[in-house]
Amino acid sequence: MADLAKVAPARPLRRGMDRGPVxxxxxxxxxxxxxxxxxxxxxxxxxxxxxxxxxxxxREVVGVCSVRGLLVTVLDLRRRLRLxxxxxxxxxxxxxxxxxxGEVSGLLVDEVRQVVRLAEAEIEVAAQALGGDLAEHVLGVxxxxxxxxxxxxxxxxVKD
Amino acid sequence: MxxxxxxxxxxxxxxxxxxxxxxxxNLLALDTASREGSYxxxxxxxxxxxxxxxxxxxxxxxxxxxxxxxxxxxxxxDALRLGRMVLSAETLDVLFSAVDAYNKVLELEKAGIDQSLxxxxxxxGKLDRLGAGVPDRSSPVSEYEFDAGMLAVxxxxxxxxxxxxxxxxxxxxxxxxxxxxxTIDRALEQIKERARLHGEIITYLPxxxxxxxxxxxxxxxxxxxxxxxxxIGALGADNVVIEEIPRRRAPDAPAPRAPLQxxxxxxxxxxxxxxxxxxxxxxxETDRGGPMEKERSLRSLTQTVRVDIRxxxxxxxxxxxxxxxxxxxxxxxxxxxxxxxxxxxxxxxRLHRNFDRRLSEMQEGILEVRMVPLGQVFxxxxxxxxxISRELHKEIRLVITGAxxxxxxxxxxxxxxxxxxxxxxxIDHGIESAERRAQVGKPNAGTxxxxxxxxxxxxxxxxxxxxxxxxxSAIVERAVQLGKLERADVGELAREEILxxxxxxxxxxxxxxxxxxxxxxxxxxxxxxxxxxxxxxxxHSEVGIGTKMTITLPITLAIVSxxxxxxxxxxxxxxxxxxxxxxxxDEASVRVLDGREVVTLRGSTLPICRLSRLLNLxxxxxxxxxxxxxxxxxxxxxxxxxxxxxxxGQQDIVIKPLGRSLRNVRGFAGATELGDQRxxxxxxxxxxxxxxxxxxxxPRERAGVAHG
Numbered sequence: 001m002a003d004l005a006k007v008a009p010a011r012p013l014r015r016g017m018d019r020g021p022v023x024x025x026x027x028x029x030x031x032x033x034x035x036x037x038x039x040x041x042x043x044x045x046x047x048x049x050x051x052x053x054x055x056x057x058x059r060e061v062v063g064v065c066s067v068r069g070l071l072v073t074v075l076d077l078r079r080r081l082r083l084x085x086x087x088x089x090x091x092x093x094x095x096x097x098x099x100x101x102g103e104v105s106g107l108l109v110d111e112v113r114q115v116v117r118l119a120e121a122e123i124e125v126a127a128q129a130l131g132g133d134l135a136e137h138v139l140g141v142x143x144x145x146x147x148x149x150x151x152x153x154x155x156x157x158v159k160d
Numbered sequence: 161m162x163x164x165x166x167x168x169x170x171x172x173x174x175x176x177x178x179x180x181x182x183x184x185x186n187l188l189a190l191d192t193a194s195r196e197g198s199y200x201x202x203x204x205x206x207x208x209x210x211x212x213x214x215x216x217x218x219x220x221x222x223x224x225x226x227x228x229x230x231x232x233x234x235x236x237x238d239a240l241r242l243g244r245m246v247l248s249a250e251t252l253d254v255l256f257s258a259v260d261a262y263n264k265v266l267e268l269e270k271a272g273i274d275q276s277l278x279x280x281x282x283x284x285g286k287l288d289r290l291g292a293g294v295p296d297r298s299s300p301v302s303e304y305e306f307d308a309g310m311l312a313v314x315x316x317x318x319x320x321x322x323x324x325x326x327x328x329x330x331x332x333x334x335x336x337x338x339x340x341x342x343t344i345d346r347a348l349e350q351i352k353e354r355a356r357l358h359g360e361i362i363t364y365l366p367x368x369x370x371x372x373x374x375x376x377x378x379x380x381x382x383x384x385x386x387x388x389x390x391x392i393g394a395l396g397a398d399n400v401v402i403e404e405i406p407r408r409r410a411p412d413a414p415a416p417r418a419p420l421q422x423x424x425x426x427x428x429x430x431x432x433x434x435x436x437x438x439x440x441x442x443x444x445e446t447d448r449g450g451p452m453e454k455e456r457s458l459r460s461l462t463q464t465v466r467v468d469i470r471x472x473x474x475x476x477x478x479x480x481x482x483x484x485x486x487x488x489x490x491x492x493x494x495x496x497x498x499x500x501x502x503x504x505x506x507x508x509x510r511l512h513r514n515f516d517r518r519l520s521e522m523q524e525g526i527l528e529v530r531m532v533p534l535g536q537v538f539x540x541x542x543x544x545x546x547x548i549s550r551e552l553h554k555e556i557r558l559v560i561t562g563a564x565x566x567x568x569x570x571x572x573x574x575x576x577x578x579x580x581x582x583x584x585x586x587i588d589h590g591i592e593s594a595e596r597r598a599q600v601g602k603p604n605a606g607t608x609x610x611x612x613x614x615x616x617x618x619x620x621x622x623x624x625x626x627x628x629x630x631x632x633s634a635i636v637e638r639a640v641q642l643g644k645l646e647r648a649d650v651g652e653l654a655r656e657e658i659l660x661x662x663x664x665x666x667x668x669x670x671x672x673x674x675x676x677x678x679x680x681x682x683x684x685x686x687x688x689x690x691x692x693x694x695x696x697x698x699x700h701s702e703v704g705i706g707t708k709m710t711i712t713l714p715i716t717l718a719i720v721s722x723x724x725x726x727x728x729x730x731x732x733x734x735x736x737x738x739x740x741x742x743x744x745x746d747e748a749s750v751r752v753l754d755g756r757e758v759v760t761l762r763g764s765t766l767p768i769c770r771l772s773r774l775l776n777l778x779x780x781x782x783x784x785x786x787x788x789x790x791x792x793x794x795x796x797x798x799x800x801x802x803x804x805x806x807x808x809g810q811q812d813i814v815i816k817p818l819g820r821s822l823r824n825v826r827g828f829a830g831a832t833e834l835g836d837q838r839x840x841x842x843x844x845x846x847x848x849x850x851x852x853x854x855x856x857x858x859p860r861e862r863a864g865v866a867h868g
Contacts, residue, residue, distance in 0.1 A: 052839040053730070054818070055775035056825045064818065064831050066839050069481045071831055073819035103819055 020120025025142065025151060027113040028093070031083040034149050035109075036116065036142060037095070041154040043104065044096040045112055048074075048088055062108055065094075072096065074106035080157060081137065086110075099158040107157065116144045123151060172221045173270050174466050176214060180266070181539070183210040184259045188542050191252055201241065201321065207255070208237040214262075223269050226262075229280060232287050233258055243320040245290070253550070254286045256543065318363045325360060325383035331404060333391060335380040336367065338399035344376060351380070354395055359384030381405075469569055472530055479523050480814035480833060486516055487835045523812075527716055530570075534612045534621070535563035537576045544580050545608060548587050555594065555605040556587060562612035567619045568716040571693050575621075575713075578686040582623045582709055583608060585683065590627030590707050600704065602626065614715065618737060621711040629703040632658045638667055656797075659699040663687040691846055694735075694829065696796040712796055720815060722842065724808040724834065725791060727771040729780040731840045733813050733832055734802070738793045738845035745788035745803055759790065759801060766792065768801035769852045771843075775827070780805075793845040800849045815842050826851065 025036035026045075044067075051063040051074055060079040065072055074094060078085055091111040098104050123140040139151040186207040193200050215230035217223075236254075239245040261279040268275060314322065326332070335355075339347050348364075355361050364380040384391060388404045396402060489512045497505035538560050549556035567575075591597075591606030598604065609624040632655070639645040639661050645653075661667060665684040690697050695713035714720065714737050722733035723742065743761075750757050750768070757768050768790055771777070790801040813832040818825065829844035 050838050052831070052841065054822060054825060054828070054841060055730075055777060056827065057822055058824075061821055064822075064839050064841075066833050066837060069477045069833070071816040071819070071839065073821050075821065099820075101820065105819065105821070 019122065022117045022119050023123075024115055024117050025149070026095070026115055027147070027149060028095070028109040029111045029113060030081070030109050031078055031086070034113065034147055036118075036149045036151045037097075037154045038151075039115055041097050042095050043098055046094040046096065046106070048092055048094050048108065065106065067096065067104075067106075070104060072104055072106045074108055075158075077107045077109050077157075080107075097154050097158050100155065103158075105158045116142070116147075116149070118142045118144060118151075169221070171466070172217060172223075173266060176217060176226070176262075176266055179210050179214050179217075180259060180262045181536075183207055183214075183262075184256075184543055185539055186210065187252065187255050187259065188539065188546070190247065191256075191546060194247060194249075194252070199247070201324075204237060204241040204247070208234065208241050211237055223265075225265050225277075225280065226269060229258070229261065229265065229283065232284060236287055236290060241320070242316050243324060251290060254283070254290060256546065257286070258283055259543065314363055321360065322362050322381070322383070325362065330359065330383045330385050331387075333382045333384060333388065334403050334405055335382055335395065336401040336403070337378050337380060339376050339378060341374045341376055348378075351395065351400070355380070355382055358382075358386050358391060358394055467529070469530070472526055475526050476523075476814055477816075479519065479526065482519055483812070484833060484835050486512065486519060489515065530568050530716065531566040532569045532572055533563060534565050534567055534572065534575075534619070535560075537572050537579065538563050538610055538612075540576055541579055541583055541610065545583060545587065548584060552587060553594075554587060554591050556591065557605045557607045559607060559609045560611075561609070565612040565614055565619055566715075567713065571619075571713060571716075574689060574693055578689045578711075579610075579621070579623065581683070581686050583610075586623060586625040586627065586707065590625035590629075592628050596628075615712075619713045619715055621713065622708055623711075624706060624708040626706040629705055629707055630659060630662065630699070630701040631703065635659075635661050635667070639664060642666055659701060662699065663697075691850070694844070694846055696798075696846055698796045710796075720813060721810055722813045722832070723791060724811050724840070725771075725789070725802075725804040726806040726808065727775070727804045728777040730775075730777055731808070731834060731838070732771070732804075733811070733834070733840050733842045734791060734793070735815075735829070735842065735845065736810065738795055740792045740794040740799070742789055742791045742807060745790045747788070761792070761801075766790075766799060766801045767852065768803050769848070770803040772805070774848070774852075793849060795846050795849055798849050798853055800852055802843075802848070813842065 024039040026039050026042055027034055027036050029035075046067065049065045049067070051065045053063040054061060057063070060075050062074040062076045065074055076085070088108060089110070092108060093112045094106040094108055095112075096104055096106055122144070123142055125140045137152050137156050139153045142149040142151055186203050189200070190203045190207070193203065211230050211233045215227055215234055218227035218230055233255075236245070236251070240247055240251070245251070257279070261277070261283045264277055264279050268277065322332075335351075337351065352361055360383050362381045362383060364378045367377045367379050382391075386394075388402065392402050489508070493505055493508035493512055496508060542558055542560070545556055545558045586608055587606070591608075592600070592602070594604055597606065607626045609622065611620075611622040611624065613620055635658060636645065636650055636653070640647050640650070642664075644664050644667070645661070662683050663686075667683070687697055690711055690713070693713055695711055698710045698712075699707065700710070701707040714735070721736040723736055723739050725732050725734055745759070745768075749759050751759070753765070757770075758765050759768055760766070772779075789804050789807050791804060791807070793800050793802055811834070813834075815830040815832055817830045818828060822828075827844055827847050829842045829847075831839050831841050834840045
């Protein structure tokens with residue numbers, strides 16, 4: 001179980017006075033790309049515990065696991081976003097996210113990188129450009145320090 | 161209501177809900193009593209008090225609609241309890257409709273919706289029409305030689321009770337009793353308790369003639385049909401003097417009639433005397449709604465604690481986690497022993513056993529808290545029965561047994577709708593019209609029996625009527641019409657299968673859709689809802705004699721004993737409640753019948769289902785060498801053999817529901833922790849049986865019977 005403190009910002013970003021409120025994003029890798037989700041939506045980051053597969057479950061569900069007594073359904077974010085599939089590795093992590101209903105879901109990602117801060121003005125609304133299945137889950141694109149970051153809407157992903 | 165916290169609001173609503181339920185209970189009892197021709201004044205009093213408390217609460221929380229409605233009802237109940245009005249069937253109807261209106265108002269208030277309610281307006285209209293009460297009759301009380309002082313301090317209610325008793329030609333007695341101040345509450349209760357067997361205590365007052373500082377003397381005015389000698393025998397003691405209040409020779413000699421409000425000036429009985437009161441309520445005209453009264457009625461309701469059931473779930477989860485700690489504990493003890501530290505190991509084991517015992521006690525305790533008597537839901541149903549029977553002009557006798565049977569609170573909540581549908585059906589379709597019943601020689605009133613009892617780990621609920629029974633040909637005809645059944649297949653259906661057709665969506669034997677339950681929604685929903693609770697429903701019916709529906713439910717949803725099994729590499733839990741036995745599978749004895757595998761078990765055919773195949777599990781390496789087992793699951797009259805690869809034994813598990821993204825996955829009741837951080841899926845026996853027996857046991861030729 002990784003502590004959020006260990007993935008502190010790589011370098012603090014300037015707090016632009018006129019660029020809107022600053023939001024913090026957790027950066028993770030998935031199928032060779034970098035993605036970001038808003039940090040406030042993430043309860044915890046886990047090394048994958050034993051996961052029990054659920055027969056007859058939808059494809060994107062890896063299975064269920066227990067996090068200190070709480071039953072969590074784990075979704076494979078690669079499958080959820082219809083990316084190329086691959087089994088978990090040593091670097092794989094599960095992000096625990098809470099939906100509006102209060103239910104906690106786990107999202108399996110390839111690796112967790114860092115936390116970045118983006119001002120409102122630094123978030124490009126670029127969902128249309130991406131098109132396809134991704135569009136409905138994307139908030140926009142950010143380019144902190146030369147990275148290309150696809151910012152995901154966590155609530156939309158864990159909604160159903 | 162802005163400054164009132166959410167928590168307080170929550171409390172207010174649940175308390176109001178409780179009071180309304182009490183009110184409903186009293187009304188039902190009144191209804192029963194009045195149909196038997198008797199009348200219990202304490203019921204009216206309790207109803208009055210309930211409404212009064214509700215008014216007070218509503219005032220505190222600024223729920224004005226609730227308050228004004230209660231105020232009007234209070235007036236009506238007051239008139240009833242003071243005998244200014246007679247309790248008629250119409251009045252009872254109005255009171256019953258008040259309960260419904262209350263529930264609606266509460267719902268709206270809770271949601272914060274400020275919307276006018278036609279129900280409330282209708283109720284207020286009805287209250288108006290009931291209007292002012294019957295005028296006072298002349299008082300026969302004057303026939304008695306009363307102590308004017310005593311008569312003067314009677315409340316209007318007490319005066320009314322006195323009058324009623326005198327009218328019934330009962331004798332009046334005065335009990336002069338010395339009480340020790342330290343024990344007066346209990347002593348007074350005791351004497352009232354004993355007196356109740358012989359009559360009614362109308363009032364009691366201090367005589368003011370105290371002999372010592374730590375005692376008090378009260379006069380109890382009692383009406384009784386018994387003689388003085390009997391009463392002295394029953395109630396007499398050193399500190400009790402009983403006298404009969406003599407009747408006057410000349411009945412026309414006018415006694416000073418007590419002015420209604422004169423009690424204002426009279427000394428009130430001391431507080432400790434009144435606090436223990438439970439029989440005639442000490443609600444005086446003068447302090448109704450005053451701060452004293454409000455405070456007392458609020459306090460009286462705080463002996464129980466209301467707890468959100470989610471908190472209990474949370475506690476149960478902790479117990480589940482502690483059970484895992486317990487497992488680790490015993491493993492460590494084992495290891496210490498193997499390391500040769502016998503003394504330490506023994507101490508650890510002792511601790512472990514202690515922990516184990518306490519943990520089970522805690523588990524039982526939490527379970528006990530979750531359990532509530534089925535009576536809660538039965539009472540609501542009794543109201544429904546009354547309402548429907550009046551709507552349909554059918555006289556119904558409701559017989560309830562086993563209302564004390566306890567079941568998980570969550571199940572009770574989900575039961576009222578299905579049971580209500582079943583009862584509506586029974587009254588509407590089952591019970592014949594009065595004329596028809598007379599023709600076939602049945603008693604005028606139809607009987608609906610609601611029976612509950614515990615059977616092992618299950619609670620059985622039966623809804624039985626003595627009506628016409630289910631007309632099989634009509635059911636079949638309707639199913640064919642709806643295209644649910646091919647006419648050619650009709651002959652092949654067993655009786656049970658035909659009765660099972662009533663659970664198909666859209667099926668109704670009534671052609672018109674304007675009656676209570678003739679719309680054909682209902683039984684399929686009933687079955688689905690019962691299924692969600694892990695229960696099943698069976699129908700038995702005899703034409704001309706009646707119909708009986710039996711619901712089998714698990715006793716709790718929180719914790720169950722389960723059989724832990726393995727199929728291929730995956731471990732599953734199967735609730736023991738649905739397991740009847742387990743045996744080893746002899747592959748050579750498996751036969752194929754009609755495209756399905758079966759084995760013969762004690763002379764009867766048992767269909768078997770291979771779990772690994774049903775769930776399409778990945779092959780484990782030992783597939784070829786292992787010995788299989790059959791777990792026989794049974795629910796109601798249906799049985800299915802589940803073929804698995806290994807049995808691990810029994811374990812208590814806490815079932816947790818699967819998340820939303822898995823809600824459409826059939827066959828699992830949830831998941832549970834099996835220790836070592838591993839999660840096992842809990843098989844849903846009812847769903848598997850349904851899937852196997854109903855879904856595919858029907859031979860292919862008969863596929864015309866549509867299910868689901």
